[in-house]
Amino acid sequence: MEPAGDGGAMAAALRAAKQQLRAELRQRLRALSAAEKQRQSRLLGRKLIDHPKYQESKRIAIFLSMPDEVQTEEIIKDIFKQGKECFIPRYKPQSNHMDMLKLSSAEDMSSLALTSWNILQPSDDDTAREEALAGGGLDLIFMPGLGFDKKGNRLGRGKGYYDTYLERCMKHPRGKPYTIALAFREQICESVPVTENDVPIDEILYEDC
Numbered sequence: 255m256e257p258a259g260d261g262g263a264m265a266a267a268l269r270a271a272k273q274q275l276r277a278e279l280r281q282r283l284r285a286l287s288a289a290e291k292q293r294q295s296r297l298l299g300r301k302l303i304d305h306p307k308y309q310e311s312k313r314i315a316i317f318l319s320m321p322d323e324v325q326t327e328e329i330i331k332d333i334f335k336q337g338k339e340c341f342i343p344r345y346k347p348q349s350n351h352m353d354m355l356k357l358s359s360a361e362d363m364s365s366l367a368l369t370s371w372n373i374l375q376p377s378d379d380d381t382a383r384e385e386a387l388a389g390g391g392l393d394l395i396f397m398p399g400l401g402f403d404k405k406g407n408r409l410g411r412g413k414g415y416y417d418t419y420l421e422r423c424m425k426h427p428r429g430k431p432y433t434i435a436l437a438f439r440e441q442i443c444e445s446v447p448v449t450e451n452d453v454p455i456d457e458i459l460y461e462d463c
Contacts, residue, residue: 418453
C-alpha cells in the first residue's frame with residue numbers, strides 16, 4: 255500500500271478541520287437557551303418577510319427545523335399567507351439524495367412522518383406530492399447548516415444533501431435558485447474550510463448582518 259500523496263493528506267486535513275469545527279459549533283448551539291433561539295428566530299422571520307428576494311420568489315424550498323436550528327414554522331405560515339408555493343426536504347437515508355416535495359398548507363405539516371433522525375418529512379410511500387425540479391424549479395432555497403462564514407461558505411452536517419441538490423438545480427431550465435442561509439449569530443465563523451465541491455451560499459441572514 256502506497257502512502258497518500260499531497261492530495262490525500264490535504265483532503266484528510268480538511269475533513270479533520272471540518273469535524274473539529276462541527277464539534278465546536280454543536281457545543282455553541284447546546285449552550286443557547288430555548289428562549290434565545292426563539293428570540294433570534296423571530297427577529298430573522300421579521301427580517302425575512304421584508305427581504306426583496308423573498309417577496310419576489312414564488313416557489314420556495316425551506317427546511318423543517320430541528321431544535322438546534324433557526325425555527326422556520328412561522329416563515330412557512332407566511333409563505334402560504336403570501337400565496338407562494340412551499341417545498342420541503344425528503345432525505346433518503348444512507349445516501350446524499352434529497353427531494354424537495356410540495357407542502358399543500360401549513361396544516362399539512364401535521365400529516366408528516368417523524369424520521370429516526372427526529373425530522374418531519376413526507377413518507378417514502380407519499381408519491382402524490384410534486385417534486386420541485388419535476389415542475390417549475392425553485393426561485394429560492396433556505397439553507398440549514400451548522401456554521402457559516404461571511405464569504406458564503408457553509409458547513410453542513412457532512413451528508414452532502416444540499417450540495418447534491420443544488421447540482422441538480424443547475425441542470426433545470428430555471429437554473430440555480432437564490433440561496434439564503436438562516437443562522438443564529440453563534441453559527442457565524444471566521445472561516446469555514448471548504449472543498450471545490452462545496453457550493454457557496456448567496457446570502458447569510460443572521461441577527462447582526
